[in-house]
Every structure is written in C-alpha cells, then in structure tokens.
Amino acid sequence: QVRLVESGGGLVQAGGSLILSCEVSGRIFSNYAMGWFRQTPGKEREVVAAISWNGVTYYTESVKGRFIISRDNGKNTVYLQMSSLQPEDTAVYSCAMARGPYITYAARTYDYWGQGTQVTVSS
Numbered sequence: 001q002v003r004l005v006e007s008g009g010g011l012v013q014a015g016g017s018l019i020l021s022c023e024v025s026g027r028i029f030s031n032y033a034m035g036w037f038r039q040t041p042g043k044e045r046e047v048v049a050a051i052s053w054n055g056v057t058y059y060t061e062s063v064k065g066r067f068i069i070s071r072d073n074g075k076n077t078v079y080l081q082m083s084s085l086q087p088e089d090t091a092v093y094s095c096a097m098a099r100g101p102y103i104t105y106a107a108r109t110y111d112y113w114g115q116g117t118q119v120t121v122s123s
Contacts, residue, residue, distance in 0.1 A: 002026035009117030020080040022095030029076040033098035038091035053101035085121045092116040
C-alpha cells in the first residue's frame with residue numbers, strides 16, 4: 001500500500017516561510033517524479049512544483065524564486081520550502097507521486113496523493 005504523509009502546513013504572516021514535507025512509503029521512491037499541488041475552493045488544482053527522479057525541477061511562474069522543491073531519496077521524502085509567502089498562496093497543498101520518473105504537470109498523471117495540508121497566509 002502506497003502512502004504519502006504530509007506535514008508542515010499552518011498559519012503564517014505575509015512574508016513568512018514554511019517548509020512542507022511529504023514522506024512516502026510502499027513504493028520505490030527514487031524511481032518516481034514527485035509534485036506539489038495546491039487547491040483553493042472553486043478553483044482547479046494546480047501544480048506548484050515538481051521534481052524528477054534525478055532532481056530536475058519545475059515551478060509554476062507565480063512561485064519561481066520563492067519556493068524550492070527538493071527530495072531526499074534516503075528518507076523517501078520530498079520537501080517544499082516556501083518563502084516570501086503571500087495571501088494568494090493560501091490553499092490546501094498536496095504532494096503526489098507521478099506515474100513515472102519524469103516531471104509531469106497534470107494531476108491526472110499522478111497516481112498517489114497525500115491527504116493535503118492547509119497553508120494560510122495572513123496579510
């Protein structure tokens with residue numbers, strides 16, 4: 001059984017920072033790309049960042065220069081370091097494991113999902 005367990009969400013003031021973690025079990029973590037998505041009520045889930053099996057990264061335009069995605073294959077964990085947070089970053093953030101080793105952007109190409117963690121940025 002594949003499990004993705006997220007941690008690290010919470011409430012932060014604008015300009016602040018948070019680090020999200022996602023630990024994976026039940027699958028060979030190092031073989032797969034990972035992604036972080038976010039969703040707000042009434043909006044579609046969007047990819048925030050993704051990382052391939054060998055560390056190639058992708059960021060959506062709105063978070064470039066502020067967020068960093070990384071992975072520790074020894075710990076089966078993917079991270080999302082978020083800095084200079086703004087109220088528009090408020091969302092439920094979810095990690096996901098892709099179907100294969102390379103970066104992909106569409107939610108439908110990810111097979112497994114975490115439960116989601118709320119990030120709230122106050123102004």
